[in-house]
Amino acid sequence: MLSEVYYIIRSRTDGKYLTARVDDDKSGYLLLFKEDFDALSYLNTHAGDLASRLTVESIAGSQVGSLLKRWGFAGVGMVNDPLLPNVEFLQHG
Template structure:
């Protein structure tokens, strides 16, 4: 995971990244959504928010920068989207990465 590149969705309007809050006991925590490929990020938007697809840009980030980004912006961890159409998301806490 450390040498991988991941893709994020960033708002063109305010620069914030697309994030999620899982249901359950951790519903007060926000997780940064990341994708393994740029086309998966675009597929996610097309499936779940086609009306705002043009308001987001896909950006790439190397895995070694993720932990710093999470700390800087106050995310609890990442939500790795493995099936954008479902969606299927695996949530991982920041302190358990790398």
């Protein structure tokens, strides 16, 4: 995971990341995509009306841990299929 590149979706207006909330008490899981076109497919399928306010960014696997700590995310949600969506949740610990 450390040597790979992942793609995340971020708001152009306030800089917040796209997350999935499993529990209201937690800050959510940062959604990670394996390819940039997967992230774009997810946006077009599930947030077409918001797509102009969001952007896809790349992040090195080695930076994911520090990003989770800085923003207080519960973990990551690895999006395996952006159209369904099929997400695998992994807790940070």
